Amino acid sequence: MISASALKALREIVGRENYLDSEADKLLYSYDGTPMLRQKPDAVVIPRSADVVSKILRLANDEGFAVVPRGSGSGLSGGSVPVPNSVVLLFPPMNKILSIDEVNLTAKVEAGVITARLQSEVEKRGLFYPPDPGSANISTVGGNVAENAGGLRGLKYGVTKNYVLALDVILPSGEPIALGSESVKDVQGLNLRDIFIGSEGALGIFTTITLRLLPKPEHSVVMMMPFDSIATVGEFVAETMLARITPAMLEFLDRNTIRAVEDYAKLGLPTNVAALVLVELDGYKSVVEAEAQKIAAIARKLGASSIASAETLDDATRLKLARKSAFSALARLKPTTILEDASVPRSKLPEMLLKLEEFAKQESVLVGNFGHLGDGNLHPTCLINERDSDEVRRSERFFERAFETAVKFGGAITGEHGTGLAKKKYLEMATGKTQVDLMRKFKQILDPNNVLNPSKMFDIESLFRSKCERKIARPT
Ligand SMILES: Cc1cc2nc3c(=O)[nH]c(=O)nc-3n(C[C@H](O)[C@H](O)[C@H](O)COP(=O)(O)OP(=O)(O)OC[C@H]3O[C@@H](n4cnc5c(N)ncnc54)[C@H](O)[C@@H]3O)c2cc1C
Known part of the structure; x- marks a missing residue:
C-alpha cells in the first residue's frame, strides 16, 4: 500500500478533481485488453500537463511507489495493467491536436489523442496518417508510440515508429527531455528517440508527439477473395510480392474467424471456405486499376472462386468490417x-x-x-x-x-x-539472455528506483523488492 501521506501529496499535485480512488475507479483501471491479468492500483490520476507528470514521478522516487501510464487500456500484453503499490496516470484527457503543418507535413499532438481522430482531422486537409491499428477508434497516440503499434497498413506504409519525428518525454526521474526534432533529417548523436518508441511505458512518459504525415492517396480499391486451403493464402502473399505489388493492406481471416464474424455481423461472407483474404490497393487511379487486375489474376490462378471488389467508401468499409470485427466476433464464442x-x-x-x-x-x-x-x-x-x-x-x-x-x-x-x-x-527464449540483460541495464540507468511501469517486459527483482520495502532517495 502506498502511504497515506504520499497519496495526500499526490492529490495536492494533481488537484482533487483529477484524483480518483473509489473502489469502482480502481476496478475500472485494474485491467486492459489482456485476459487473466488484473491488479487494482492505489489511485488513478489525470495529469493535465507535462509539469504535473514530472512532479508525480519525483514524488514516486521520493516515496517509493510505482507509476503506470495508461492510454485507453486497449493494449493486449498487459502494458497498462497496474502493479502492486502503483498509481495509474490516465492520458486520454490530454487530447489536444496542437498543430497540423501542411508545409512540413507534420502533426503535433498530446499523448491522449485518439488515433482515429488524428487520422480524420488530417484527412480533412488532404493528408494521411498511415498507422492504422485495428483499435484506432479507441487507442491513443501515446499508447501507439509506447507499443510501436502496427496495424492494417503496415505492409506498404510501415508502423508507428516510421512516423515519429519528435517526442517530449518525462524521464522516470521526473526530468523533461525533448527527443528527435521536427526536421525530417536529424542524426545528432545517438538516436535516443527510437529507444523510447516501443518502450511500453517503462523508460519515459510521452506528453507530446510530433508525427510525420503523407499526402492522402488519390484512389483506393478493396478486394476480398476466398481460398479453399489455408496454405494457399501464404502462397498468395508470395505471388503478390513477386509481381512487385505492395498493397496498402493484405489481411486474412481463417475459417473459424469467418464463421464467427458472419454469425456476429451478418455480412454475407462465404462460410464454407478455408480463408478469406482482403487486399487494399491505393495510389494513382490508373496504377491501382492495373494492380487490381494483376491481383485478381493471381487469386484466380490460386483457385479463388469469386472476387469482390469495392471502390466506394461505403462498400470498402463493409468489406473491411469483416476484418475489423474479428476480435469482437471471436470473443462471443x-x-x-x-x-x-x-x-x-x-x-x-x-x-x-x-x-x-x-x-x-x-x-x-x-x-x-x-x-x-x-x-x-x-x-x-x-x-x-x-x-x-x-x-x-x-x-x-x-x-x-x-x-x-x-x-x-x-x-x-x-x-x-x-x-x-x-x-x-x-x-x-526469443532474444537470448544477453539482449534481455542489456535491456535491463538501459532500464536501470534511466530508472534506478524502478518506479516507472516496473515488471513489464522483464523483471528487475532486487530493485523492485527494495522499492516496495523502503523509501529510496530521488536519483540526482
Ligand atoms: C480490438 C483490438 C484491435 C487491436 N489491433 C491492433 C493492431 O492492429 N495493431 C497493433 O499494433 N495493436 C493493436 N491492438 C493493441 C492496442 O490497441 C495497441 O497496443 C495500442 O497501441 C494501445 O493503445 P492504448 O492507448 O490503448 O494504450 P494502453 O493499452 O493504455 O497502453 C499501452 C502501453 O503504452 C503505455 N503508455 C500509454 N500511454 C503512454 C504515454 N503517454 N507515455 C508512455 N507510455 C504510455 C502503457 O503504459 C502501456 O505499456 C488492438 C487491440 C484491440 C483491443
Whole structure:
C-alpha cells in the first residue's frame, strides 16, 4: 500500500478533481485488453500537463511507489495493467491536436489523442496518417508510440515508429527531455528517440508527439477473395510480392474467424471456405486499376472462386468490417479470449499457418486465426474458459509451441502488441539472455528506483523488492 501521506501529496499535485480512488475507479483501471491479468492500483490520476507528470514521478522516487501510464487500456500484453503499490496516470484527457503543418507535413499532438481522430482531422486537409491499428477508434497516440503499434497498413506504409519525428518525454526521474526534432533529417548523436518508441511505458512518459504525415492517396480499391486451403493464402502473399505489388493492406481471416464474424455481423461472407483474404490497393487511379487486375489474376490462378471488389467508401468499409470485427466476433464464442501476436518472414507463412492449425488440433483448443498477412504478422486467438484450468494449460501449450515455431522460422513472439506482462516469460527464449540483460541495464540507468511501469517486459527483482520495502532517495 502506498502511504497515506504520499497519496495526500499526490492529490495536492494533481488537484482533487483529477484524483480518483473509489473502489469502482480502481476496478475500472485494474485491467486492459489482456485476459487473466488484473491488479487494482492505489489511485488513478489525470495529469493535465507535462509539469504535473514530472512532479508525480519525483514524488514516486521520493516515496517509493510505482507509476503506470495508461492510454485507453486497449493494449493486449498487459502494458497498462497496474502493479502492486502503483498509481495509474490516465492520458486520454490530454487530447489536444496542437498543430497540423501542411508545409512540413507534420502533426503535433498530446499523448491522449485518439488515433482515429488524428487520422480524420488530417484527412480533412488532404493528408494521411498511415498507422492504422485495428483499435484506432479507441487507442491513443501515446499508447501507439509506447507499443510501436502496427496495424492494417503496415505492409506498404510501415508502423508507428516510421512516423515519429519528435517526442517530449518525462524521464522516470521526473526530468523533461525533448527527443528527435521536427526536421525530417536529424542524426545528432545517438538516436535516443527510437529507444523510447516501443518502450511500453517503462523508460519515459510521452506528453507530446510530433508525427510525420503523407499526402492522402488519390484512389483506393478493396478486394476480398476466398481460398479453399489455408496454405494457399501464404502462397498468395508470395505471388503478390513477386509481381512487385505492395498493397496498402493484405489481411486474412481463417475459417473459424469467418464463421464467427458472419454469425456476429451478418455480412454475407462465404462460410464454407478455408480463408478469406482482403487486399487494399491505393495510389494513382490508373496504377491501382492495373494492380487490381494483376491481383485478381493471381487469386484466380490460386483457385479463388469469386472476387469482390469495392471502390466506394461505403462498400470498402463493409468489406473491411469483416476484418475489423474479428476480435469482437471471436470473443462471443467463449468466456475468455486470448488474442495473441506472432510474426514470421512472409516466405514462412504457408508453413506457419499449417503449424498453427496442427497445434490447435493437438492441444484441443478452439483457435480463430486472422491478421496482417502481408507483414507475416498473425493473431492466433484462443477461445477458452479461464475457470477451466485444464483448458488454460492447453492454451498455454498451444501458444508456447506457436511462439517457439515463430522464433525457429526467424520471426518474433510479438509483432506489434508488445511484451508487457503477458509475454515476458518468452522474451529470453526469443532474444537470448544477453539482449534481455542489456535491456535491463538501459532500464536501470534511466530508472534506478524502478518506479516507472516496473515488471513489464522483464523483471528487475532486487530493485523492485527494495522499492516496495523502503523509501529510496530521488536519483540526482
Ligand atoms: C480490438 C483490438 C484491435 C487491436 N489491433 C491492433 C493492431 O492492429 N495493431 C497493433 O499494433 N495493436 C493493436 N491492438 C493493441 C492496442 O490497441 C495497441 O497496443 C495500442 O497501441 C494501445 O493503445 P492504448 O492507448 O490503448 O494504450 P494502453 O493499452 O493504455 O497502453 C499501452 C502501453 O503504452 C503505455 N503508455 C500509454 N500511454 C503512454 C504515454 N503517454 N507515455 C508512455 N507510455 C504510455 C502503457 O503504459 C502501456 O505499456 C488492438 C487491440 C484491440 C483491443
